[in-house]
Amino acid sequence: MVPTASNHLIHSTNTAQPHINNPGHSGLLPALLKAQKQNGYISKPVAAEIARALQVPLADVYGVIEFYALLYTEPTAARVIRICGDPACSIAGSHAALQTVCANLGVSPNMAAADGGFMVERSPCLGLCDQAPAAMVNDQALGCIPVGVPAAIIAAKCLAKPAVVGGSLRHLTRRCGTGATPALATYVADGGYSALTKAIQQLTPAAVISELKASGLVGRGGAAFPTGIKWESAANAIGAVKYIVCNADESEPGTFKDRILMEDDPHAVLEGMALAGYACGAHRGYLYVRAEYPHAQQRLAAAIAEAYAGGYLGNNLLGSKFCFEIELRSGAGAYICGEETALFESIEGKRGFPRVKPPFPTTAGLFGKPTVVNNVETLCNVPLIISAGAAAYRQHGTEKSPGSKLFCLSGDVARPGLYEVPFGVTLRTILEEMAGGVSGGTLQAALFGGAAGAFATAAHLDVRMTFEDLRKADLPLGSGVVMVFNHTRNLRTVLEGLAHFFAEESCGKCYPCQLGTVRQHEILARVAAGYARAGDTQLLCDVGWTMVDASLCGLGQTAATATLSAIKLWPELFAPNGKAQPTP
Amino acid sequence: MPDTVSLHIDGQPITVPAGTTLLNAASLAGTTVPTICYHQHCTANALCRLCVVEVEGARVLAPACVATVAEGMRVHTRNERVERSRRTILELLHSATDVSEAPEIQQQLDDYHADLERFDDCEHREPEIIDDNPMFIRDYSKCILCWRCVQVCAADAQFTYAINFSGRGFETSISTFFEQSLTESSCVFCGQCVGVCPTGALKPKREWLLEQGQAPAEVLAATRGPGKKQRDRK
Numbered sequence A: 001m002v003p004t005a006s007n008h009l010i011h012s013t014n015t016a017q018p019h020i021n022n023p024g025h026s027g028l029l030p031a032l033l034k035a036q037k038q039n040g041y042i043s044k045p046v047a048a049e050i051a052r053a054l055q056v057p058l059a060d061v062y063g064v065i066e067f068y069a070l071l072y073t074e075p076t077a078a079r080v081i082r083i084c085g086d087p088a089c090s091i092a093g094s095h096a097a098l099q100t101v102c103a104n105l106g107v108s109p110n111m112a113a114a115d116g117g118f119m120v121e122r123s124p125c126l127g128l129c130d131q132a133p134a135a136m137v138n139d140q141a142l143g144c145i146p147v148g149v150p151a152a153i154i155a156a157k158c159l160a161k162p163a164v165v166g167g168s169l170r171h172l173t174r175r176c177g178t179g180a181t182p183a184l185a186t187y188v189a190d191g192g193y194s195a196l197t198k199a200i201q202q203l204t205p206a207a208v209i210s211e212l213k214a215s216g217l218v219g220r221g222g223a224a225f226p227t228g229i230k231w232e233s234a235a236n237a238i239g240a241v242k243y244i245v246c247n248a249d250e251s252e253p254g255t256f257k258d259r260i261l262m263e264d265d266p267h268a269v270l271e272g273m274a275l276a277g278y279a280c281g282a283h284r285g286y287l288y289v290r291a292e293y294p295h296a297q298q299r300l301a302a303a304i305a306e307a308y309a310g311g312y313l314g315n316n317l318l319g320s321k322f323c324f325e326i327e328l329r330s331g332a333g334a335y336i337c338g339e340e341t342a343l344f345e346s347i348e349g350k351r352g353f354p355r356v357k358p359p360f361p362t363t364a365g366l367f368g369k370p371t372v373v374n375n376v377e378t379l380c381n382v383p384l385i386i387s388a389g390a391a392a393y394r395q396h397g398t399e400k401s402p403g404s405k406l407f408c409l410s411g412d413v414a415r416p417g418l419y420e421v422p423f424g425v426t427l428r429t430i431l432e433e434m435a436g437g438v439s440g441g442t443l444q445a446a447l448f449g450g451a452a453g454a455f456a457t458a459a460h461l462d463v464r465m466t467f468e469d470l471r472k473a474d475l476p477l478g479s480g481v482v483m484v485f486n487h488t489r490n491l492r493t494v495l496e497g498l499a500h501f502f503a504e505e506s507c508g509k510c511y512p513c514q515l516g517t518v519r520q521h522e523i524l525a526r527v528a529a530g531y532a533r534a535g536d537t538q539l540l541c542d543v544g545w546t547m548v549d550a551s552l553c554g555l556g557q558t559a560a561t562a563t564l565s566a567i568k569l570w571p572e573l574f575a576p577n578g579k580a581q582p583t584p
Numbered sequence B: 001m002p003d004t005v006s007l008h009i010d011g012q013p014i015t016v017p018a019g020t021t022l023l024n025a026a027s028l029a030g031t032t033v034p035t036i037c038y039h040q041h042c043t044a045n046a047l048c049r050l051c052v053v054e055v056e057g058a059r060v061l062a063p064a065c066v067a068t069v070a071e072g073m074r075v076h077t078r079n080e081r082v083e084r085s086r087r088t089i090l091e092l093l094h095s096a097t098d099v100s101e102a103p104e105i106q107q108q109l110d111d112y113h114a115d116l117e118r119f120d121d122c123e124h125r126e127p128e129i130i131d132d133n134p135m136f137i138r139d140y141s142k143c144i145l146c147w148r149c150v151q152v153c154a155a156d157a158q159f160t161y162a163i164n165f166s167g168r169g170f171e172t173s174i175s176t177f178f179e180q181s182l183t184e185s186s187c188v189f190c191g192q193c194v195g196v197c198p199t200g201a202l203k204p205k206r207e208w209l210l211e212q213g214q215a216p217a218e219v220l221a222a223t224r225g226p227g228k229k230q231r232d233r234k
Helices: A024-039 A044-054 A058-067 A094-105 A150-154 A184-189 A194-202 A205-215 A227-236 A257-264 A266-280 A294-309 A340-347 A376-388 A427-434 A467-472 A491-505 A511-528 A536-550 A554-558 A561-569 B022-028 B080-096 B103-111 B148-153 B192-196 B205-211 B216-223
Strands: A079-084 A118-123 A135-137 A140-142 A165-167 A243-248 A284-289 A325-330 A371-375 A404-411 A417-422 A443-448 A454-456 A481-486 B004-009 B012-017 B052-055 B074-076 B136-138 B164-166 B173-175 B202-204
Touching: A024 A044, A024 A058, A024 A325, A024 A340, A044 A058, A058 B164, A058 B173, A079 A094, A079 A150, A094 A118, A094 A150, A135 A150, A165 A427, A184 A266, A184 A294, A194 A266, A194 A376, A205 A227, A205 A266, A205 A376, A227 A266, A227 A371, A227 A376, A243 A266, A243 A340, A243 A376, A257 A266, A257 A294, A257 A376, A257 A404, A266 A284, A266 A294, A266 A325, A266 A371, A266 A376, A284 A294, A284 A340, A294 A325, A340 A371, A371 A376, A404 A427, A417 A427, A427 A443, A427 A481, A443 A491, A454 A561, A491 A511, A491 A561, A511 A536, A511 A554, A511 B080, A536 A554, A536 A561, A536 B080, B004 B022, B012 B022, B022 B052, B022 B074, B052 B080, B080 B103, B136 B205, B148 B192, B192 B202, B202 B205, B205 B216
Parallel strands: A079 A118, A165 A417, A243 A284, A243 A371, A284 A325, A404 A481, B004 B074
Antiparallel strands: A079 A135, A135 A140, A404 A417, A443 A454, A443 A481, B004 B012, B052 B074, B136 B202, B164 B173
């Protein structure tokens, strides 16, 4: 019998209005994810059933299935093993692990075994870079997988451990790294929800915004936009319906800070969202978490249920007139959905294509309504600011970069992990004093900001980690990635891996990125194989600068920054050696 | 909001109605900005980026088809930076897709001195021709993903929603639901998609058969349904 979708796949994901059975187009991704989970793939009849139930055109449903890497139109397998192929994991041997696991199971990568038992895939960054090489078996996260022992990987015997959380300040991370997730009572006993209580009982929305502006908080997702100004423009936007969106689609290779915040302190994220809702006049929030973070999703779902039960979400919060709902949404395997407008499209049930800006989200965002979209770390700062006040918050960090910052240390470091420091400490302090220094050799390079970032070298060790100092040094702070490569690492291979990532993750909307990411990868693949040609540097520069200058969104605009920074630092990496590439 | 906006386009002062796109403002200033995906009767999506221009003070180039004028703006429609992007976009497009039947793109390749050999041994998109109905063929090796066909099939014109996309990134292609034939889809064979296709990827079946060397009588026989009734003429 053909599985049907109408009853068990479509359900209202709308916690605010449970009587609405048909969430329409916006219910598409949840329904497809559910079908995928239940059946291992989405067959044509099931897709047609979902299309009919939600009143979405058939071709559009197919377009959405095809867009997301974790939705399949062919049967997968009972156990799907995804091994990370991005730099922190690949230098730790993940490519070899992929091969040994495939050999052990007698399957080819990305092909389900004939009996439907296993499927092995190379995955983009799983956000477990502190435990490289990392993998996932179905919903289980594996860390430090033994490259030579495929049986242990297949049987999921090497589960990921709680992350190392350190640093000289423990504000954002005060409840992180203990291996336990604080329940509501624990969170409240530790001062949790006191900022929300204070705001609702003592402060006007405008006062919350002015406190935030005074704090100098800027977005931690990479763009560093002043949060208070964003909230203010959403608050002032015309319209009765407004939304708060938490961007938890953390997919930047090398970044795992938001995962740890969500897993270890989920209520802080919810409190930050509720404060945003109160300040901006929004009554509904969406928390969009990437599909590769099932643990974070589970803990957030539990926290949301607790918060509703405890009166911190729902109607008339803490006895006030303020009502605020949060709906948890899962991605389905697409880095581009971390781009704010692509994320809106995804929640709306469409392919994750970024939109042309303007209009900006605070004017016309999710469902065309004024929307505040903030990163997880940004929102976790908000309760701290409202509790202690902007002046206390500004006691840490620098004038232009107040507060603390989370850095994700991975690659060749003695103690990879999450480090919280006040803005202004140097790379040397974080790398050598906190993370135990470079492992396996001396510092060759550190990738700042992730795949979309740029390389630093030993010459940058004494650069202070602030927005202003890094800008002067031509380095991005990005999402706080510091991925370290010792002197033995082949940077050509690293660059090829980064280019592979972008070629896989480009959405294909605009030409420079759709075509440029693939050509960049082809050129870097031959450079890495030792067959660089005369003119390749110029080619990489032309393709790279065209992507930077002419791409539609931030993905394309940063898809070449690592390559361009490497060309500047180490032009010799791209020099032709006269060897002709054998024709395949 | 004032009704008009004054700006400089390539050094020339001009005053235009507020809300004018840079593409139209340039046209009013007597300058043609090249475009590929743009179509006057379709929603502009700023996909091809060939129309990018430099706006002084902006971090990146601006797509002229959707970016609108602002007071005091200084726009450069064709400087070295703009030319590099346009030339590279054209070279990239030529490297991936068969644009031999797109005369406008051929002209642009020429205008921007594109080096057609630059990406000579790279991956080319070469899907097979889809010949699944008597009205038109789909040769997606010529598709440049301008989205016009998807748009006119949907909310830009016909509201039929027979086609959307499959894949993503470089692997994107235009597709029906699970690649079913157009005759099984909601397609009503209005032909609007064929009309807006700029590259010959969508082509009337008869034109295509004639190009294959078939004689007109054979073409008629092949494209006229067997059960077709002769209309009585009096």
